[in-house]
Amino acid sequence: MTAKLIVKKLSKLFNDEKGEGLQRLKRGETKEQIFRETGVVVGVNDVSFEVQEGEIFVIMGLSGSGKSTLVRMLNGLIPPTSGEIWIDKDDVASCGMARLREVRRKKITMVFQHFALFPHKTVGENVAYGLKMKGAGKQERREAAIEALSKVGLQDHADSLPSELSGGMQQRVGLARGLATDPQILLMDEPFGALDPLIRREMQEELIVLQKELKKTIIFITHDLNEALLLGDRIAIMKDGSFVQVGTAQDIVSQPADDYVRAFVADIDRSRVYTASDIALEAHKISPKATVADALKVMLINDVDTIHVVKDGAAAGYITRQDANDAPPGTLVSKLMKPEPPSVSGDAYLNELYGPAQSGVPVAVTDEEGKLVGVVTQESIFEHLVGDEDPEASENAANDEEQQEEGRPQ
Structure with missing residues (x-):
């Protein structure tokens, strides 16, 4: 970069x-x-x-x-x-x-907290103000303002006054004004x-x-x-x-x-910090054309009770150790696997994994093309939610900061 x-x-x-x-x-x-x-x-x-x-x-x-x-x-x-x-x-x-x-x-441009909109100018004129300072013509300014407003969903309010908009809409206008000058x-x-x-x-x-x-x-x-x-x-x-x-x-x-x-x-909600990709473990895979004996071997080597069945890079299903033990060794994995394994995209936050993880089956983590890139277990989710901070150290730091506030110049 x-x-x-x-x-x-x-x-x-x-x-x-x-x-x-x-x-x-x-x-x-x-x-x-x-x-x-x-x-x-x-x-x-x-x-x-x-x-x-x-x-x-x-x-x-x-x-x-x-x-x-x-x-x-x-x-x-x-x-x-x-x-x-x-x-x-x-x-x-x-x-x-x-x-x-x-x-x-x-x-470079700046977007402020308090909107800083001209009350006597329309929304479109406010958005186009920076372009006017650049010397752009009236038609060019209008077109750029409408385009910027469309990015924040306010193109239909170009001829409204700021006072006619809610606070959130006014902040969108401020953002559009920042974007208008590209x-x-x-x-x-x-x-x-x-x-x-x-x-x-x-x-x-x-x-x-x-x-x-x-x-x-x-x-x-x-x-x-x-x-x-x-x-x-x-x-x-x-x-x-x-x-x-x-x-x-x-x-x-x-x-x-x-x-x-x-x-x-x-006190941060860790479930909104970590994503599935952050905590994903290696996915143990097998082809649907393999046999149950092959599947048991993979499970034994990797000390896992579930492996994913992969076709063209995507998780087509999964097979458990119990199911494999109950089937004849020569049975094809495709005949025994359970279809539609629980899965999430790699950028899903942990709070989005609670539902898929409830099945107890390792959740398949997929990339943008839908291919299996890892798995998330209930244990790995729990470990990252708990964390390892020292509560006593955190409390001491907070108390120190509070004591220092009185003498700190603002």
Whole structure:
């Protein structure tokens, strides 16, 4: 994959005109110590990361962690104190204002939490506003606006005013406005934070569907870990202006970097984090043309009680040890197998496996072509739902964080 955004040693300090705060930061002093002794607020502290083209990179943290400051530096709304921000061959941190405007026009746009729609303009005019700033003609703007609105299911509301739409619909307009200019990078700062929980979930699912089609590079800011785990290809957890851990949802839930992260993930619904592919075991297979004796041999070698019967790569059925023991050794597997084994796609979450797994038969995991790539057992589902976090460590980390909140600059 190709890195679309590269951030190197990025820091932002507020009220540090003399540079004393930055020097203290480089000496290893804490955010709280610097604020207490100098009044300088450390917004972002020495952050480095890369975002791959077509990736949803989620940055999450509590209030005051620095995530919003970070995302505003990525498109030049806030100048960094030090560091580099590379979008392709342009360093947004150091380029001139003319070049920065060009990067914004052609490569990057932002979707805000509070819609920021012009109340006196129609929905279509709001969506087309960025194109107007680019100098596009009226007809081109209209066509692009309708196309963008169709992506979020609002093409019939192009001539409505924002006040005539619900909050969820207005957020869809904000998303459509971001898409209308066809940006390479979307910055989304808590875009669904003001929505009711049900509408918020709908917007999250809609973004997932859109991303499969558009494959944009997205930097998504949130304070909600469940939202981060649902949306992010990778997730960065921030604390006190720094990244504590960067990884996939599975990495963060199964291998938290420290007690702070462990406290975050302690109450996470693991059934919505892990997929069938994540926990799949090797599938033991046999041809329908094989005999029962062949099947028993496979079961014995692999110490399993069930194997799948595979035809053209797909699971056509399964055979159990008990059935095989009860049949003459020369019986063809095709005559004995049970058809239509329980199966799921590899991207199915664990909560979607509860029903198929109730049969007690290992659930067949299939790829996009329907071919058998692994199996999931009841035991493997249970193991991943239970996890191995230390509850005492999680509680201690949470208590420490609460005690520190009072002294933390926001």
